[in-house]
Amino acid sequence: MAKTNNDEQFKNVISHAKExxxxxxxxxxxxxxxxxxxxGQLGAELKNNIKTYWWKSMVQMHENIVGIDSAIFMHPKVWKASGHVDGFSDPMIDNKDSNKRYRADQxxxxxxxxxxxxxxxxxxxxxxxxxxxxxxxENLPQxxxxxxxxxxxxxxxxxxxxTDVRQFNLMFSTQFGAMAEGAEEVYLRPETAQGIFVNFLNVQxxxxxxxxxxIAQIGKAFRNEVIARQFIMRMREFEQMExxxxxxPGEEMKWFEYWKEARLKWHTALGTDPVKYKYHDHAKLAHYANAATDIEFEFPFGFKEVEGIHxxxxxxxTQHQEFSGKKMQYFDNDLNAEGKPYGNYIPYVIETSIGLDRMFLLTMIGAFEEQDLSEGEKTDSRIVLHLHPCLAPIKAAILPLTKKDGLPEKAKTIMDNLKLDYNVVxxxxxxxxxxxxxxxxxxxxxxxxxDHQTLEDxxxxxxHRDSMEQQRIDIxxxxxxxxxxxxxxxxxxQS
Structure with missing residues (x-):
């Protein structure tokens, strides 16, 4: 493998992604x-395959998990209840000479x-x-x-x-209504989770x-990120799988540990080197959490969060019950079967939240390799993406050896048969x-x-992509x- 430093590797992946x-x-x-x-055309396929893997792992493989698709626009009170209106901010600092704004923590x-x-x-x-x-x-001066x-x-x-460090709200706002004067201010959702919470009773x-x-969901979210950083790592419009x-109540830590382990297993089942992953416990917990751990991946620019378990x-x-006036309680009649009194309670929640775009970048970086295939005086090389076959945008390429002698016709017959099940070219x-x-x-x-032998037998x-091994098989x-x-x-x- 050709030797490259981390910066060069990252630049090469970005260039490859466009090319x-x-x-x-x-x-x-x-x-x-x-x-x-x-x-682009291959990126959309890879992205959809990652989504399919997550959805099947979450919804298809768990009898007690269902999926929804909630709207991007929500009632403004949702974001007041969730704390985003008052507390969804990042500590920002400006350089007076360049007039550039940065996150102080970054x-x-x-x-x-x-x-x-x-x-x-x-x-x-x-x-x-x-x-x-x-x-x-929250000591900004410090x-x-x-x-x-x-x-x-x-x-x-x-x-x-x-400049001094100050807080900057990250939500995009827009007007909801026929005319701006009589319109109501609404927000593009900064996360998909609240669409799940407000539908808790409907689904239940x-x-x-x-x-x-x-309840699982894949969807777009929007944050007014001040700094464009590290390609698709941090974007203003992104997609979440939550x-x-x-x-x-009282069983949340058992399930917290369960989902930490389950989610890391989902990642490593793709064949990514387990050494590239680690857990990172939050030093500062969000206002809603009593435990939080990130699954981090070693990108060329260091270990960064890919998924959060909270x-x-x-x-x-509780917040939505208070702000909406609608009871969000669950009646647990299984408690009586366990010898406990029937009870109404507001459930506790364990969240798994993965950034689809970050997972896409992780997948590209983990799969990208520049191989030196030189032998003796003969120089040769190739760039290969070692994508898991399930995630690969194209499953097989159909290649007639020549453009004549009936080979293209035979190749297209094979393609017409395979494309019923697989994305082929x-x-x-x-x-x-x-x-x-x-x-x-x-x-x-x-x-x-x-080739010509195909027409005979x-x-x-x-x-095979990874080994470059070739074998002769029956159609x-x-x-x-x-x-x-x-x-x-x-x-x-495996997941």
Whole structure:
């Protein structure tokens, strides 16, 4: 494998994502829109496959979890009840020379990372502890003191001419109504969770759900992120995959531990190196939580959160009961069977929340490899995406060796049969070697080559992406061979 440093690797992944149709800058012909991205033809396929894996793991594999799709627009009181109107803010600081705005905690985190890279682990640990203490106490002046003490400069101007740290609300607002004068201010949802909470009773009663049970959802959310950072890592429009699991009060920590383990297993089932993952317990808990852990992945720019598991207590349902005037209690008649009195209670909630875009980036980074295939004086290389076959945008490429002698017709017959079950492509342009390389670069697990022998005995050459091994098989065996590798069944058994 060609040696690259982390920065180069990340840049190469970003370049690769654009070149092969995974991710584009939004409105690129107009010079783009900061922190907003479009998913191209292969990116959309990969993204949908990640969503399918999550949905099947959550909803299909759990009898007590159902899925919904709530609206992006919600009543303004929802966000008052949830605390987002008054408390959904980030500590921001401006550089007076560049007029650029930054999150104070991210400036400090970047400094911690630099200390660690330079081997100054004691300084890194001390700054981490001081920052955590300031954040927990919501001590904004102390955050500025830390930035000044550690001589953090603006990445643009290079100066240390900072304003005070202040809070900045991250919600997008818009007008809801026919005319602005008579319109009501509403928000684009900053998270999908509240759509689950306000539908708690609707789902519970219509589905006759019994505690413990979960409600899952995949959907867009919007945050007015000030800083465009690290490609699709932090965006203004993003997608979340969230599940809220409703449990009896007092049993929340048992389920918190269960979902921590279950969610990490879901990640590693994809074949990603387990060493790349770690748990990170929150030093400062959100206002609704009594426990919180992040699953972090080692990106080229350090360990960052990919998924959060939170014990949200009964905060959300209690708040919505208070602000709406509607009872959000659950009548647990199973308690009597256990020798306990019947009881009404507001359930506690365990949340699993994963950023789909971050999972997409993680998948691309984990799969990307630049391989040196040189032998002796012969130089050769390839770029390959080692995507799990279930996630690969294209499952197989159908490649006639030449454009004549009936090979394209035979190839298209094979394609017409396979495309009923799988997303496959047909390519006849360029040499067979170049076509192999292109399919390696987009992560296609199998290349099926149709040659003159195929016309004689109905066999084809199938090439395996990772090993580059080629084998001759009967056309009638193609479907089973592909199915064994790309079957959701096999992946779900491991997750």
């Amino acid at each position: 092969y149709g995974f991710v584009f800058q939004s409105s690129e012909i107009y010079d783009g829109l900061s922190a907003v991205y479009d998913y 400036l400090l985190e970047d400094k911690i990372t630099r200390y660690e890279k330079d081997g100054k682990t004691d300084k890194a640990a001390k700054l981490q502890a001081d920052m955590d203490e300031a954040l927990k106490a 955050l500025k003191v830390l930035i000044e003490e550690h001589e953090i400069a603006c990445p643009v101007s290079g100066t240390k001419n900072w 009663k219509s589905g006759r759900m019994k505690i413990p049970f979960g 599940m809220q699991f409703f449990v009896r 014990s949200r207590t009964d905060f959300d349902l 047909y390519e006849e342009k360029d040499s067979i070697g170049k076509r192999y390389r292109r399919q390696d670069a987009i992560g296609t697990p199998f290349c099926i080559t149709i 109905d066999t084809v050459t199938i090439r 009638k065996d193609l479907e089973q061979l592909i199915a064994n590798k790309v079957s959701w069944k096999n992946l779900l058994r």
